[in-house]
Amino acid sequence: MMDKKIDCLVLGGGAGGLAAAAEAARHGANVVLLDREPAPGGVLDQCIHHGFGVHRYREELTGPEFAHRLVTELERSGAEFLGKRFASLVDVKRRRVSTLGPSGYIHFQPSRVILATGARERPFGALGVPGFRPSGILTAGVAQRMVNVDGLLPGRRTIILGSGDIGLIMARRLHLEGVEVVAVLEQRAIAGGLTRNVVQCLDDFEIPLLLQHTVSCVHGTSRLEGVTVGEVDRQGVLIPGTEQYMAADTLVLSVGLIPDNELVSGLVPTDKATGGLRVNSQMKTEIDWLYAAGNNVIIYDLADWVARAGETAGQFAAQAALGESPPPDSVPLETGANIVHMVPTALADTNAACLLLRVSEPIANGSLQIEGLKPRPVARARPSEMIEVELSEEEISELCKRERILVEIVSHD
């Protein structure tokens, strides 16, 4: 079969891929977007809660409504969507992507590829909790799909381990559907998810949040019967004598998302801090024809930011594919004090750029210092909420004269 030559191939039809494909098509590129599901939308489909679109559309939308808008934009853009199809191989040397779907293999020779493959949930097996492996232990995203798409309840009495946003959202959702939510356990001293979700998902329904608590053992052989819960110290080590038994038939895990880059594992450099692909401010990876956008780069707080990253990738991938602008030079961005991780990892000499970063510990009052620029004030920064930093054209051209750019946060607390 002849290879199909196109300008841009986008892999993954969630918020990042939808926005990337539409933007690339609006810039005149010939674009194909693939997703393994029959319809585009990705995980937004099962995120029936509201909180999407506040930045992008200045309205508070649910996940399906946010997806509906992105899909409408995709349809208007002229990009082609292929459902029930996934990429099986990226051949970096031959610049070829093999994809499989109901009509068999289609091999693409795209000028540029945008990887928008999202993230996976950290599974129970990664936690090393002693005990049997009974049924009734599932990740929050799986529970969300069961309840919101399939109309099934995962159990009657549940404990939620981890206070990431999906865990908090599912605590409310399960409670509203009549499941008894005993408690949400968080190993750290602060909640993992957005503060607003602690209020509207837990406090509203008097669901206890037990900070510095974890599950030390699971009980039950065929079905979960209960868990041992104990307190942990600041290092996350169980404090002996604090254990108590809690009966539950379901344990829902919200213990983190992992960028999914299995398709290009070992081929495209990843960042140690984010676990995602390293990209510059044009969302270009360190392989010249591969771009990336979304949770496979960094775990974002908001789908709005994923869509914006998608648009950045779509714009620059299309311009590169159409030969409109030669790729500019990039200067490495490095993180210093109080920053866990940051995207992008290099600054390209273009007219606009945005840095997104996360602090390692809460900072009430501090300043963000980008080497060579005036410090910017930082107030009430929390690890669960990303900090957004817009850079102007003048600032970028100033920064791009450097060999490297150090970014750090100084605490004045």
Add this chain to the structure above:
Amino acid sequence: MTEKRMICLSCPVGCQLTVTVENGEVLRVDGNACPRGDVYGRQEAIEPMRTLPTSVRVTAGTRDLVSVKTDRPIPLDLIPAAMDLIREISVEAPVRIHDVVLDDLLGTGAKLVATRDVPAACG
């Protein structure tokens, strides 16, 4: 005079508000970064209101559930009763996004609207 501290839920920024209340009346709201925070704080201190996202059963559709939300916030206290009511209803496909599934939910004036399309199943 009492001061109520709360997190604004109007948007994901999550401003820390301090609402000063006297004799059931809000005197002032502090800590809000935008006017929506002022509106939120005044309401929250007197009667908390929430938008309710959930789902409703669909018959003869390509999916078994349609996601829905209230088109405006309803009193937080009414959410359990609203869920009891919503659990009992179903709609027939096709359903279009923004279709009204239930009018005037529990006398609140809020409409329950679909947040997605559910096409009719073929055959």
